[in-house]
Amino acid sequence: MLLKLRLISYMKQLMLIFKVQLAEYKQKLLLNIGFIVSLAIATSTLLSILILNHASKQQYKEANILLESPVAHYIVPKQGNTVTKKDFAKLRKLGFYELQPILSFKKRLKNNKLVSFKAIDLLALSISKPDLYNPNAILLSAEYAQKLKLELPSKLRLVNNHTFAVKQIKSNLWHNVALLDIAHAWSIFPEYTGFSYLIVSEMTQDRLYSLSKLLPEHLILQQSFDIKERSGFADALHLNLTALSILGFIVSAFIAFQGANQAWHKRSELMSQLRLLGVGLFEIKLALMFEALFLIVLSSVLGLILSILMVSFLLPLLGFTLSQLYQLQSSGHFQWDWQYFLWSLIISSFAVFLALLNQFKLIKSKEISLYAKQSKVNLTQSRFIKNLLLFVVLTSLVFFTMPEFNWHFIMLKYGVLLIITTALLPLFLYLIFSVLNTFISRYQINFILQDLKNQISIRFLPLATFYIALTTSIAAALMVSSFESAFTKYLDQHLNEDxxxxxxxxxxxxxxxxxxxxxxxxxxxxxxxxxxxxxxxxxxxxxxxxxxxxxxxxxxxxxxxxxxxxxxxxxxxxxxxxxxxxxxxxxxxxxxxxxxxxxxxxxxxxxxxxxxxxxxxxxxxxxxxxxxxxxxxxxxxxxxxxxxxxxxxxxxxxxxxxxxxxxxxQPSQIKKMALIVFKKTFLLTQAIAVVLLSIACFGLFLSANNLELARKSDLFILISLGYSKSALFIHMLIQWLLLACGCILLSWPIATILADVLVSKVLPSSFGWSMPLLLETSSFISSSIIGLICLIPALTIVLSKINVKGRL
Incomplete structure (x- = not known):
């Protein structure tokens, strides 16, 4: 009976906590939605690149298997000779069943385009895959038909007005030739009676030696082109994408942490009051765990949806990169794998844990009366600076003692440098605004700067995310512009023949x-x-x-x-x-x-x-x-x-x-195509950098409203001194823009250091080659302008809707 009463008491307490939580969600609906969205973005940023890597690696492996042809050697005729049917029959009778005949030729179409034909024995393929291979038609892929300016289905009309039936073939193997059966080729093109060459599949060295000795005098055995070296580039590309995704997750986690602090600002106070009213700590923890589980599931689902949308857009772009750089014909289409959902749960669990870590600490505190009155105790400016200096000293020791064994360690080491400079950001801003305060005598500007210096600590997290994203974006832009300049110079000088x-x-x-x-x-x-x-x-x-x-x-x-x-x-x-x-x-x-x-x-x-x-x-x-x-x-x-x-x-x-x-x-044409491929290839890196900036500005969007309302008493004093709503809006906007400009000022030299590390250390360690760093003003300005373009609307919308009088 006693156990039953205790169970009923637990349930009543839990229901009370759930009602408080639900009421808090209803009262601050937009803020909590923003928090959940920030968790979903943190999940999707890392998950999307992991999915992108996994999906593209799978497609790379499939394409590479197809690329690494079983053809080991070719038997080709000497100049002025052909491979006859008798030659092929003789070699087959000698026991060389590894040989397959190929007929290759070109014809000019009526529209003056040149079409490449490849004739092989399609009998086995037409039996095993009759829906794909037709031995009585010319087979064309859609992309090759488009290149020839043909609309499928249609007939192939040659310059001599001969027409032939065409069937579309959906295969990446035959993307740049017109395929047909060799017997069909002989019947519709009677001028060809033999073969262009024979392909030789893998055979032992002894059999290969015997084959070379038994070849007719007019035939030569040649080794096929070796293309197994390409995989290293693809692996390096995937590793670089992983590094970008981790950085994006760090930026998003900052935003989620800030969003949790804002969303739970009142929650901590309410939970502490419930404890004072006799609600047990275990029940509160249990209710919070249920809420955390709800957040994990919801952010996982939303993050997964966002990731699939991003991957569906980025995977074809990555597929294009692989096809252009490595001649791999990957599908570029997203294919679902159930492990992606597991990844989503793990990542979102980690994001929720990071975001709510501080809140669990507050609820668990023994000094609950303090939190019952004020759920968030702001550190004094001096204590905040002391904590940052201690953090900088400790992380600096890590930075200077960390080895540079390979490119992973180099990226990690200079990631620590980025974190150190992020911790120095408030000190840098405080120093700049103190210097400006000294040189400017006008009272209104001095007041804005003095008020701004006092608010640096509470605005640190959103500014840190903006700074990290901006610095990364500038470093990536510098690397891309340096490579473009060096690559263009290299092509101009290297491909100088006509x-x-x-x-x-x-x-x-x-x-x-x-x-x-x-x-x-x-x-x-x-x-x-x-x-x-x-x-x-x-x-x-x-x-x-x-x-x-x-x-x-x-x-x-x-x-x-x-x-x-x-x-x-x-x-x-x-x-x-x-x-x-x-x-x-x-x-x-x-x-x-x-x-x-x-x-x-x-x-x-x-x-x-x-x-x-x-x-x-x-x-x-x-x-x-x-x-x-x-x-x-x-x-x-x-x-x-x-x-x-x-x-x-x-x-x-x-x-x-x-x-x-x-x-x-023509080297000039090769150079032109190489530059086009280069620009489209690095579009992926630039797109991810812009996404990081947008995420950081979204964090500012979420933070601005509540950070300003957190000091509503100060804003009320300004209103009582005669500030209109528009004047107050301008006052707050100027402060945020000054802080953003301070972030930009620090990000430029740090981005230069990071870009130099990328081109002089990371590239040689991962790719095996380096390039000179080119400091272009456009790279700094364009990334900074993109950041401000994203930032200004976000701040303007939020700050213009602040109703200080209605919330006091």
Whole structure:
């Protein structure tokens, strides 16, 4: 019976607490909605990037599996020959079932567009996937049809008015060719009777050796292009996105913490009064735990919805980045995974715990009479400053003792520096406004500044979030602008030929004769390619033999030497190799090849050059030195400088030499496409930086109303002194804008330090290359203006609606 009465008493107390909580939510509906939204934003900021990383990694793996083709080698015909049906049949009879025939050709459409055809054996695919592969039609992807300016479904009309049936194919494998069955190709294009080449899947070295020996004389075995190096870039991109997401979560958690303090300002007082009335601490804690659970579930759901919306927008952008930088055809579409909801619960639980930590501490306090009268005791200005100085001293010790093992530690270390400067922000603002107060004699301005200095401590949290977001945004903008400037200069200098001609086996002599005889050719250079070893590292070897080649190298550092001295026994290395092996200017490096007849030779490093985006190592040596010491030196193409160059030169070259258009590359076009890709790629980083700024300004939006009402007695004194509502609004707005300008003033030098760390330490540690920092005024001003543009409307709306008289 006693247990039953005690249980009824517990339930009554719980119901009383729940009624108080519900009444508080109703009375301050907008404030509590703001608190819940701030929790949801804190959850969604981190969750969205985690989902983005997870989803894009899954798509990257799938695309990379498709990219890493089972094709290990190619069998191609020598110049003037073809792979015949008899050749293929003979090799199959010899037991080489790893061979598959391919017919590749181009045709001009009626609209003058050039379409690339690829014919393969579609029999097996048409049986296993009949809805996708049709052996009796030409298969086109929607994007390739759009590129050819065709509307699907339609017929393919060639320049000779022949028309063919077309079917759309939904596959990322065939995004840039028209696919058809090889037997169907022979029937509709009777001029083709054999194959362009044969593809060879993986086979043992012994079988590969046997194949090379049994090939007909007019066929050559070639190794396929190795593309396994790309994964490092994608991993670094994902790690950088994770760093941004954690920073965004910190900013959002600041806002949630501030929102909790405001939303629970009256709640702490009410709960303390309930304790004085005899309500047990256990019941209060239990009710608060139920409320926390409600907040966790609600913020998880809202955060998850916001995250899915953000990811649905950002994932196609990231998919574009992967496709452009790594030639990966990812789907770019969001796919749900149930673990995302678990992540959401964990993140929102952490956010709620951070936000309500101070409130649980207040409720648990033994001095409940103090909190029953005033739920929030403001620290005095002097005590607040002492606490900050102690925090700065302790975190400074952490900063100066923290090692820089890898880029994670570097980011963490300078994240601590950002926190230190955030703690110094109130001291910096106090110092600035004290100095201004000394030099300004006008009473009204002095009064605003003096009042402002007294309010710095209570406005610290929202200002800290604004400062962190602004500093991060400026640092990101500086990094992007530095990279754009350095990358543009690199492309201008590096891609300085008018035309690059890649030749196939047997084509070198006729192309070289044409270049020697053509009066419009100013100069042409023969490019070589080879692989060698520097220690245990495999390096690509480039050759240099002219002033133009020398001038195309973008040096990070070099010794002053003439070209003749360089061509003697000197060499240049890319920054990636210098960082990997800690090689300095003047060092001797050994170069060797894995052949029985090769010998190791040494050269002096007289230059280290930038090689943006290249994940491999390179050495550049004189052509004479390479020919003398390297046995596996391949001639790959010509770089040509014309006296006057236009599209007619390319047309004449193709017509006279009968070479494929795909063998010609215009560096100017490559440069233009590279810059377009660059701008679209870094749009993701810039978008996240703007989101961080917007979140910080949302925090100010939530904070401004209650921070001003917290000092309503001071505002009432101003009204009694004759301040009108508009004058009071201007007074408060000027103070907030002065504080924001103070944040901007401190953020500029700190953002410069962080940007310098990003380009000189983080990039070399994560990507393997660096770039010079460019301090552009536009980067500082644009980020600051974006911050103020977001800030001014937020403050104006809130401050203009403050009703001091109605709340006193």
């Amino acid at each position: 035309l690059y001609i890649r030749f196939k086996v047997g084509e070198k002599e006729k192309i070289e004769n044409w270049l020697n005889q053509h009066s419009n050719v100013d100069e042409f250079l023969l490019y070589y390619d080879a692989k060698a070893k520097v220690g245990k590292n495999t390096v690509a070897v480039n050759t240099i033999n002219s002033k133009r080649q020398f001038s195309s190298i973008v040096f990070k550092s070099k010794l002053s030497q003439s070209l003749n001295q360089v061509l003697d026994k000197s060499c240049f290395i890319n920054e990636q190799l210098a960082l990997k092996r800690n090689i300095l200017l003047g060092d001797m490096i050994p170069i060797s090849q894995n052949t029985s007849t090769s010998v190791t030779f040494s050269c002096t490093v007289t230059g280290i050059y930038f090689d943006y985006g290249n994940p491999s190592f390179e050495v550049t040596i004189a052509r004479k030195l390479a020919i003398t010491h390297l046995k596996r030196l391949k001639e790959i193409g010509f770089g040509v400088y014309f006296k006057s160059f236009d599209d007619d030169v390319m047309t004449d070259l193709i017509a006279q030499l009968n070479i494929d258009e795909s063998q010609l590359y």
